[in-house]
Amino acid sequence: MKTRLTEKLAIDHPIIAAPMAGTSGGALAAAVSNAGAMGLIGGGYGQREFLEAAFRDAGNARIGCGFITWSMAKNEALLDLALSHRPAAMMLSFGDPAPFARKIRDAGAVFICQCQNLDHVRTAVDSGAEIIVAQGTEGGGHGATRGTMSFVPEVADHLARNAPDVIPVAAGGIADGRGLAAALMLGAEGALIGTRFWAAAESLAPKGHREAGVSASGDDTLRTNSIDVIRQLDWPPGYTIRVGRNGFTDRWHGKEEALRGALVVEVPRYQAAVAAGDPVNSAPIFGEAIGMVHAIEPAGEIVRAIAEGAAAALGRRRRG
Numbered sequence: 001m002k003t004r005l006t007e008k009l010a011i012d013h014p015i016i017a018a019p020m021a022g023t024s025g026g027a028l029a030a031a032v033s034n035a036g037a038m039g040l041i042g043g044g045y046g047q048r049e050f051l052e053a054a055f056r057d058a059g060n061a062r063i064g065c066g067f068i069t070w071s072m073a074k075n076e077a078l079l080d081l082a083l084s085h086r087p088a089a090m091m092l093s094f095g096d097p098a099p100f101a102r103k104i105r106d107a108g109a110v111f112i113c114q115c116q117n118l119d120h121v122r123t124a125v126d127s128g129a130e131i132i133v134a135q136g137t138e139g140g141g142h143g144a145t146r147g148t149m150s151f152v153p154e155v156a157d158h159l160a161r162n163a164p165d166v167i168p169v170a171a172g173g174i175a176d177g178r179g180l181a182a183a184l185m186l187g188a189e190g191a192l193i194g195t196r197f198w199a200a201a202e203s204l205a206p207k208g209h210r211e212a213g214v215s216a217s218g219d220d221t222l223r224t225n226s227i228d229v230i231r232q233l234d235w236p237p238g239y240t241i242r243v244g245r246n247g248f249t250d251r252w253h254g255k256e257e258a259l260r261g262a263l264v265v266e267v268p269r270y271q272a273a274v275a276a277g278d279p280v281n282s283a284p285i286f287g288e289a290i291g292m293v294h295a296i297e298p299a300g301e302i303v304r305a306i307a308e309g310a311a312a313a314l315g316r317r318r319r320g
């Protein structure tokens with residue numbers, strides 16, 4: 001399937017695997033890229049050792065990387081480290097990309113910005129983004145409030161009018177061929193997918209979390225701040241994280257102030273639960289698309305199934 005995205009990234013399928021913090025290591029990114037899509041290493045909250053291991057694990061695969069902008073801005077050396085590995089693409093999300101744009105483009109990486117509203121899109125375009133990911137609130141992990149169904153075409157129209165060379169991509173709630181086909185119908189040139197790859201065999205997410213995830217429904221998620229409070233991550237206002245609803249969120253969602261007062265006891269408890277892969281007392285990070293994910297599968301097979309499903313869905317539409 002050829003789109004402007006496949007041409008820009010020199011890939012076979014218009015699919016990007018999200019750079020998921022703590023989840024997207026080198027093996028996942030490489031498996032996605034080796035199947036003809038684009039895998040991104042999750043630079044996350046920036047540990048040098050993690051990044052070095054991820055690029056090592058990716059071997060010779062043609063992969064990219066992504067950072068949480070506000071976090072990486074505190075230690076720009078991480079961006080330098082990632083760029084020294086000559087990634088095919090670099091994605092920035094959640095913060096002002098402008099200070100880093102020149103460095104990314106000078107390194108020869110395709111510059112991708114993930115955006116949650118039109119203001120973000122304008123800033124990203126002004127910064128020189130070549131690909132804009134329009135992220136809807138259905139998605140797993142951090143995000144904001146716009147829904148994919150209306151945000152994606154609005155971004156596509158905005159880019160067509162104001163920056164026709166910039167390529168729109170859809171994210172949030174896309175997990176199979178139907179979702180990719182729908183994204184293309186909405187004016188996107190491809191999809192960035194997190195949750196489905198979170199559940200992949202190569203994912204670094206705790207096994208216990210993934211096993212719980214594959215039997216969950218899209219009803220079983222919520223957006224909350226409680227997870228950032230317990231992880232002591234200082235997210236800027238306007239963002240929440242979508243996770244699986246569970247014992248922890250039942251106790252603490254909406255009671256973040258009380259949780260702040262109980263950190264001495266609760267942080268070690270939470271960390272122990274994460275280490276044990278306990279899906280009740282630590283939160284699996286997935287989006288509403290989890291309702292379409294029923295098994296832990298190799299990432300390459302996921303890529304192929306989504307691409308084939310989209311081609312079939314689009315073929316049906318043409319015949320119909």
Ligand SMILES: Cc1cc2nc3c(=O)[nH]c(=O)nc-3n(C[C@H](O)[C@H](O)[C@H](O)COP(=O)(O)O)c2cc1C
Pocket residue numbers: 018019020021023042043044066067068092093114135138139140141142171172173174192193194195196198285286287288289
């Ligand atoms: C486990 C997990 C971790 C994530 N971490 C990041 C991250 O570190 N940086 C980022 O830009 N986006 C992150 N995201 C959001 C994705 O980039 C993407 O917008 C989202 O997964 C798309 O929706 P979907 O989950 O329905 O596919 C994360 C998503 C998940 C599920």
